Amino acid sequence: MGAAGDEKAAAAAGGAAAEGEAAVDSKDLQQQSKALDKLTDHVEDRQLDSSRVQSAMAALASSKEADWNAMRLREKELAAVKINPTDVEIIANELELDKKIAERTLREHKGDAVAAVRFLLQ
Template structure:
């Protein structure tokens, strides 16, 4: 009987080890998932901040361009010369600080 009890203890010990290993795998998986979720969260926050900064920069740029004085006649010249929409011609003229010659040349650069 003594040797038989030893076998039972070995099996019991083996089962305990297997259970402990299985629990450790589950725990590792949960920890990895939490790390991944933290990485995703940090990345999403960084993207949101970058998007906000881009929108602010775009608004600032639009405000600066809107402040540039331009001539309606110059917009007409660009629109007619390059057969483009007046809004696109106006934008190009504003980007060139209202300089008609620079705006016209910019289409050839």
């Protein structure tokens, strides 16, 4: 009976060890599951507040409109500047530039050819 008793004791010990491993495995699985949930829940699904979205869109639209108006005003100011067509020709030929660039630069420098050339040579 000694050998049979040893087998039962070993089987009982093995069963206890298997239960202990199952308990450890289930705890480990629970910890892994919680860690995975934290990773996947890191990016929350949030509903956007429609009023905040509308106000942000309105701010963008008004900013774009203000930029457009400022650009139109600047173009009107530049168009009003009197420039000498001879200066445009000289700058375009001597610096090998397009006439539109030479004219624009002259207008930006209020028709001052020297300032325009200095700017272009920088």
